[in-house]
Structure formats: C-alpha cells, structure tokens
Amino acid sequence: MGTCGNCERQFSIQRPWQKFCSKECRQAAQQERLSEKYICAYCGLGGSCIDEIPPLELQPMFSKLGMLEKYPITSIHCCSECKLALQYKPLWTFEQRKEYVKKWLKEHYKEYEEIDIQRVLALRLDY
Numbered sequence: 761m762g763t764c765g766n767c768e769r770q771f772s773i774q775r776p777w778q779k780f781c782s783k784e785c786r787q788a789a790q791q792e793r794l795s796e797k798y799i800c801a802y803c804g805l806g807g808s809c810i811d812e813i814p815p816l817e818l819q820p821m822f823s824k825l826g827m828l829e830k831y832p833i834t835s836i837h838c839c840s841e842c843k844l845a846l847q848y849k850p851l852w853t854f855e856q857r858k859e860y861v862k863k864w865l866k867e868h869y870k871e872y873e874e875i876d877i878q879r880v881l882a883l884r885l886d887y
C-alpha cells in the first residue's frame with residue numbers, strides 16, 4: 761500500500777515508482793510540478809530547493825582555510841529529494857555532486873536493474 765502524493769488516499773501500488781492512485785491525481789500533481797520554481801540541476805525533475813556548495817555551515821571554515829579559491833561558493837537549483845541525498849556529503853563541486861546523485865538514483869532503483877536510469881527518470885515524471 762502507498763499513499764497517493766496528491767489526494768493522500770491509500771492505494772495499492774502496481775509499479776514500484778507509482779506515487780499516485782489515479783491518472784487524475786497524477787495529472788494534477790504534474791500540473792503542480794510544472795509550477796515548481798526550478799528544474800533540478802541534478803536529476804531534471806521540478807524542485808524548489810537550493811543546494812549550497814559548500815554547505816552554508818561549512819563556508820566559514822572553507823573561507824578560513826583559503827579553500828574558497830579552489831571551491832567557490834555556488835548555489836544550485838535542485839529538488840528536495842536530491843538535496844536530501846546530498847546532505848552532508850563531502851562533495852565540493854557541482855560535477856562531483858551530480859555524479860553522486862546519478863549513482864544514488866541507480867542505487868535507489870537497484871531492484872529494478874533491468875530498467876535503465878533514463879527510463880526510470882522518464883517514468884518518474886509520469887508517475
């Protein structure tokens with residue numbers, strides 16, 4: 761059983777990535793997603809978070825150690841899922857973080873290895 765991401769009713773999940781109980785709910789959520797502020801730079805889905813590189817709380821330390829020259833402060837638009845996945849990961853460049861998210865998504869969908877990651881991402885947009 762799962763909880764519909766739109767109407768929050770319980771429904772039986774037919775597919776592992778299914779997040780909505782019906783086509784109507786999926787479409788409603790899709791509309792919503794289109795209205796989300798940004799496209800996540802890591803996974804390409806809609807999002808409204810900002811990923812700070814390096815993390816805000818570490819910026820004073822980076823500054824003190826003179827590391828900001830090598831790792832300049834960058835703000836990346838991202839979704840909440842990727843932000844969570846990247847939390848506290850010692851990756852200080854966008855490329856490293858993007859690479860990590862790619863691996864993380866693969867790991868996340870490991871049970872469905874036969875599905876290639878692009879397809880999963882496309883389906884995630886669907887369901």
Ligand SMILES: [Zn+2]
Nearest residue numbers: 764767781785
């Ligand atoms: Zn629903």
Ligand SMILES: [Zn+2]
Nearest residue numbers: 800803839842
């Ligand atoms: Zn994302």
